Every structure is written in structure tokens, then in C-alpha cells.
Amino acid sequence: MSGIARDVALLALGVLLLGAVPLLSPPDYAMHVFITMALTALAGTGWAMMGRFGLVSFGHGAFLGAAAYAMALLWNEAGLTPWLGIPIGVAVAVAIGMLLAYPAFRLRVVGHYFALVTLAAGEIVRILIVALRDHTGGSLGMTPVQAPPGQQFLAMQFDKTGFWWIALIAWAGGLLAWRLLDRSMSSKALAAISEDEDAAASIGIRVTREKMKVTVISVALAGLAGALTAQYRQYLNPESLAGLGISLQIVFGAIAGGMYAPFGPTIGAIITIGLDEALRIGFGTEFTGGAPLVYGLLLVLFMLFLPRGIAGLFERRARRAAAKPAAERATA
């Protein structure tokens, strides 16, 4: 069996197994945590698609928000079903991403500067959502209109089991996109670009085009995660779906898990969401500052001691294991 067919089969098997979790009738709260983890993992996977090639975005929250608000506004104001609204929302996010990324890549805005341009773009989207308060509810947030009885499917308003399946499929789609990118020439080209843009261009790599490709994939996954999160929560808020806070949170999850391994952002999502919930239960509502405190401390410690994330630990071990037989062969 060829590599990609095996990966697809493994992913499908994984989704089927995880999809059976509701059969064990876990408590609603556990399902809520699992769904949140899957959707956060999707957003982190999207971010890491760019991040691992040195395209560090501090504005991915904007893409979550753009897709989510486009979808919700289409449902509330035009009655368009989220089944169509989500693809349109993702397209809106991708359009914004391309509008921003194309000139940035053409004019070679890189490194710190690229990060700050995306940060500014993220803030613009957040402020626009707040400013359009007649439609979006401003900083108070908005709720999608409840579907009339019998039309839940059209409105994509499911119970936790239904959303768990949707979230799982979306998450697996993100991993598949990662795998497909890894197998394509684009990933080699992007690796070369992140090492040295001039050298990559001089051997005939189309720098802007390759960067645009990975940006479109990354933004689409983030947009999908944003729209699904909004649809699952049935609540949209500019702070939790756009702006610097959520953008940094996505980055933290991907970094903590490890952005160079396909499962890294997923590990990161399990850790960050698990940590969020543990802190919320541990500290209660009286010590609201406890969560960000621990969060930030961990971010600093990760940067100091584990810059390649948790997945980096396994990576090192795997590489050592791979290196050993080779060394033995060499000495034999």
C-alpha cells in the first residue's frame, strides 16, 4: 500500500474509533472538553502550517473571526444555512488572508515585520467587528438565531455527539492537509525558503507562489475552526474569536505541542484546553488571574527549555533510534 493510502486508512480508523466515544455515554462536560480540544487542534494545525516554515502570524484570530462572523451573519440576516455559510465564511477568511499576504510576500515583509503586520491586521478585524455593532452585537457578542423545530439539521444545530463527529472529521482533514503538503514538492520549496529566501529564489523556486499556497491552506483551516467553534458554542464574541489574545493562544498551543510534527498542535490543544479547564476548576472564579499566570509561566518555560514543544521530545528519541543502527552499520 502506498504511503498516503496507508495514512488515510489510519486516519479514518482513528476517526472511527474516536467517533465511537459517545457510545460510552461520557458526561456532557467531557464531550464539551473533547470537542473544544478537536477544534482548537484544528486551529493550531492551521497556524503551524505557516509557522513551521518561519511565517509566524500573530493575527490568526482574525481568520477565525472573519469566517465565524460571515457565517453567523449570513444565517441571522439572510437565513442562509451554515452548510453553505461555512464554506463562504472560509472563503471570506481566505480572501482577507490573500489580500494581506500577497503584498506582504511580494514586498518581502519577513520575520518580526511579518508578525507585526499580521498583528495589525488581526486588530483591524477585531475593531471592525466591534464597530459594526448594529449587526454583530459589538463586544457583547452575538448568538445565531435558534432554528425552528425540525430544522436543526439545516441550521447545523446539533447535540454534542453530532458536533463531536463534525469536529473530528474537520480535525482529520487538517492532518490530511498537513500530510499532503509534506509529500508535495511545496514543502521542500518552503523549507528552502525559510532557510534562505534569496538562495531559494535563485534556484528557481517561486517564493511568493509557494508562500501563498501554504497561507491559503493555513487560513482556510483556521477559518473552518473559527466557524465550527462559533456554531458549536452558538455564541460569537470579538475577544474570543479575533484579536491579540486568541491569536497568541493559538500560537502557544502549537508551540507547546510542537509545530514541526503533524500531531504537535493536537498535543498542544489537549494541553492548553486541559490546562484551562484544570485551572478553572482548581482556582474557581475567585482567582481569575491564576489561569493566565500559569499559562504565561509555562510559555516562558517552554521557550527556555523545550523550544520544539512536547513533540520535539519524541522527535529526538526517534532520531537517536534511527541513528543508532546506521552507526552500527558504519562500524561493522
Add this chain to the structure above:
Amino acid sequence: MDFLDPFFLEALVNGILLGGVFALPALGLNLVFGVVDVVWLCYAELVMVGMYTVWFLHTQAGWPLALAFAACLPVIALLGMLLHLLVVRPLLTSPPINQVLATGGVLFVLQGAATLVFSTEFRSLGVDMPPMEVGEVFVSGTKLAAFCAALLGAAVLWAFLKFTYVGTAIRAIARDREVMPLMGVDPRRIYLIASAVGGALAGLAACLLVVQLDVHPFVGLSFGPITFMICVMGGLGNMLGGFLAAFLMGLIISVGGFWGSTEFSYVVAFAFFILVMFIRPKGLFAR
């Protein structure tokens, strides 16, 4: 459009005064970046801690305001040194993104600590000066005083960098960090001093902001992003450029708010920043 419209003039004056407020944190951030080559993502949060320091010493401990101001500078300078020693120094050889994310972690730590200690309540210093009338234009006394103090702070910084031995060493290391160690300058000491001065500037900015804004743990988010954009627009590390960009940004926001809403003016300011990045990626005033 009548350009002598007193309300428009007032918007212009307010824009320049606002620029003065942005100028100080932009200077401090630029100093640290120019010398240490690390972006302090948590700079606005240092200012936030400074605002709490002044608020606490003045309203809770009962210190006179001048004394609270005077104490704020060394406290935040110390915080800047701690930040450098604990977080930045071990990461000096790491990729820039790791450094930025680590200081981003400090941002969360400071916000969380402030929430734990002071809760999310808005705290006001309760100090105000009467507005002054110049011609037909009303000028807020507090804003004018803050503006003058910002200019004074910038002048002192300039004199320090220009005329003292340490200042010369700081400027030299910003110019060439490979050669200076060979000339007998210890870069580790210079980095630490630059971090302390950067912290002190955040402390001064805190003194000027605490009389104009209520303090809460997330107050940094209201001027942090714009401070970064000002630095980058002026050219990261280019202090004069950042200083001028601060006034430009202040004018854009104030005049934008005059023609539209405050939110609209921030959108214009951020969009202007993105445009500048596209046209002059190394900053408006890059040499």
C-alpha cells in the same frame, strides 16, 4: 472644510499631545530592541505594573504623588532588569520568534498577577488639572503636563546616550555588536543597563498614563499594539524615527476620530501601518 474650525484645531492639538504619550514607550521599546535585539512583547504590561505602583503608593499607602512617581521609575527599571536576566539573557542565541513568544508569556504572567493582586476593577488615581483655554481651543491640563514630561524624558534620554560614557557604549553596541566586545565593552553589562533604562522609560510612561487612564490588568492591550506599530513604522531600533512616528500616529487617531468614530480612527491607523510596511518595510524614516 474650514481648517481654522476650533474643533478641528482641538483635534490636531490632541493628536500631538497623544503622540507625546505614545512617544515614551516607543522610545523605550526601540532602545531595548536596538541594543539587545529582542522585542519585548510585554512592554505595555510593564507600563501597566508601573501604573499600579503609582496608584497603590498614592491612594493605598498614602504617599504624596511626587514621591509615588519617583518610586515608580526605579521599580519598573528593576522589573526590566529582572526580565532581561530571567527570560531574555538565556534566549539571546535562540531564534527571534522564541524570544518574542517568551516575552509574550511574560505578558500573560503580568496580566494574571495583576488580576490576582488587584482584581479586574478599574482603579482611578482621582487627580485632574483644570483645562486651559488657548485662543478658541481647550487643552486638557493633565495631557499638556504629560506631554511636557514626555518631551523632557526624551531629552534626558538623548543627553544620557550622547554625553555619558555608558550612553556612548550603548550606542556603539547598537551599531555593531561583534566589534564592540573586542574594544573592551562587556555586552552583557550594556544589555542589562539598556534593559534598566528601557524599564525606567516604561515607568515614566506609566506616571504620565496613570493620570489620564483608569488602571486595570488589561489596560496594556489598549496602547500596546499601537506602540509596536509606531516603533516598526519609525524603523525598529531607530529612536528618532519612532519618536516622529508616535506623533504621526497620534495625529491620525485624533483627526480620524474627528471625522469618524474612535474605532474608525484606529482602523485607519492600523491600515496606515500595514501600508507603510508594504511600501517602506524598514520603516518610514529608514536610512
